[in-house]
Amino acid sequence: MCEHLLRNNRPVVQEFQSEERLYYAFNAxxxxxxxxxxxxxxxIKVSYCSISVNRSxxxxxxxxxCIKKFVGFGILAWKKxxxxxxxxKSDNPKAAKYEFxxxxxxxxxxxxxxxxxxxxNGTFKRSTRLPDLLERLKIRMAxxxxxxxxxxxxx
Amino acid sequence: xxGVALKKSYTDMGTIGEKKFHLSKFRARQLEKSNxxxxxxxxxxxxxxxxxxxxxxxxxxxxxEYSDVFRKLEVLEDDWDAYGSEAPARSAIxxxxxFILFLGExxxxxxRIAASPEGGVSISYFREKKTFxxxxxxxxDVSGVKSDGEGSIxxxxxxxxxxxxxxxxxxxxxxxxxxxx
Numbered sequence: 016m017c018e019h020l021l022r023n024n025r026p027v028v029q030e031f032q033s034e035e036r037l038y039y040a041f042n043a044x045x046x047x048x049x050x051x052x053x054x055x056x057x058x059i060k061v062s063y064c065s066i067s068v069n070r071s072x073x074x075x076x077x078x079x080x081c082i083k084k085f086v087g088f089g090i091l092a093w094k095k096x097x098x099x100x101x102x103x104k105s106d107n108p109k110a111a112k113y114e115f116x117x118x119x120x121x122x123x124x125x126x127x128x129x130x131x132x133x134x135x136n137g138t139f140k141r142s143t144r145l146p147d148l149l150e151r152l153k154i155r156m157a158x159x160x161x162x163x164x165x166x167x168x169x170x
Numbered sequence: 171x172x173g174v175a176l177k178k179s180y181t182d183m184g185t186i187g188e189k190k191f192h193l194s195k196f197r198a199r200q201l202e203k204s205n206x207x208x209x210x211x212x213x214x215x216x217x218x219x220x221x222x223x224x225x226x227x228x229x230x231x232x233x234x235e236y237s238d239v240f241r242k243l244e245v246l247e248d249d250w251d252a253y254g255s256e257a258p259a260r261s262a263i264x265x266x267x268x269f270i271l272f273l274g275e276x277x278x279x280x281x282r283i284a285a286s287p288e289g290g291v292s293i294s295y296f297r298e299k300k301t302f303x304x305x306x307x308x309x310x311d312v313s314g315v316k317s318d319g320e321g322s323i324x325x326x327x328x329x330x331x332x333x334x335x336x337x338x339x340x341x342x343x344x345x346x347x348x349x350x351x
Contacts, residue, residue: 042251046282048296057284057292060253084252149325152315156323
């Protein structure tokens with residue numbers, strides 16, 4: 016069922032179309048407020064210097080369920096052209112500079128795998144935590160506001 | 171002593187029970203600006219004791235309304251989001267309850283209480299495009315992030331030594347200004 020996701024020596028493709036979607040699995044209830052469906056910022060985990068997503072050029076949203084731990088989760092989608100790519104704004108001039116990068120990072124069993132990567136002062140270290148809690152909060156809020164709900168969780 | 175909550179017009183609002191609730195000066199100031207409710211209790215001495223109770227009344231309702239949410243938070247396990255997040259600690263849940271009890275005014279009823287992926291409890295308020303989210307973390311840290319929904323997002327740490335009116339008043343004012351100004 017998920018064989019189409021296998022990489023099979025396909026190349027890395029770093030070009031993303033502006034309308035391309037990035038899919039993210041989440042486990043949180045959606046809020047309805049004044050007729051508006053809100054993606055809460057607590058639905059998005061920003062902890063490490065990268066966030067895993069699947070890109071629409073090589074997958075469908077429900078392909079996230081090929082990853083067993085995501086079965087029953089909801090799916091959010093971001094449009095590439097709406098992502099805050101580039102240097103992230105900060106109110107604190109002394110704070111480290113963070114840059115938001117979108118990168119295709121295919122895995123052997125998931126060719127569509129891509130990442131939102133956060134470069135700190137020009138350096139990217141995948142396995143390190145984003146050290147500043149306030150930056151993490153702001154990134155979560157920013158991403159929640161531009162996310163579109165593709166599917167609500169059924170858990 | 172029997173307790174009865176009465177509106178300013180002395181319309182009966184129902185019994186709120188025997189329990190007495192402390193009313194801080196800060197609450198009293200809030201009530202002066204708000205739609206006033208009183209609590210009238212019979213006393214051994216002649217006459218009635220009249221106290222403002224609007225906030226406490228709303229707070230009790232809030233806690234009751236969110237009891238299911240808190241019960242769910244209490245039984246969450248680590249990695250509840252499949253991204254490795256810690257479950258909310260007992261201390262974070264207790265502090266979140268206190269936070270809601272204090273900010274029980276009608277206008278400050280939270281729109282959402284949920285587990286935070288940072289490890290802790292997340293409390294969100296939404297009004298039109300605006301959002302204010304407080305995170306009460308397992309570490310004891312408390313942070314807030316607010317957005318006007320038009321691209322302006324800022325975050326700050328809050329110092330809370332005790333969950334009382336003195337420590338929580340700045341947060342209350344911050345939420346108030348952001349959502350209603």
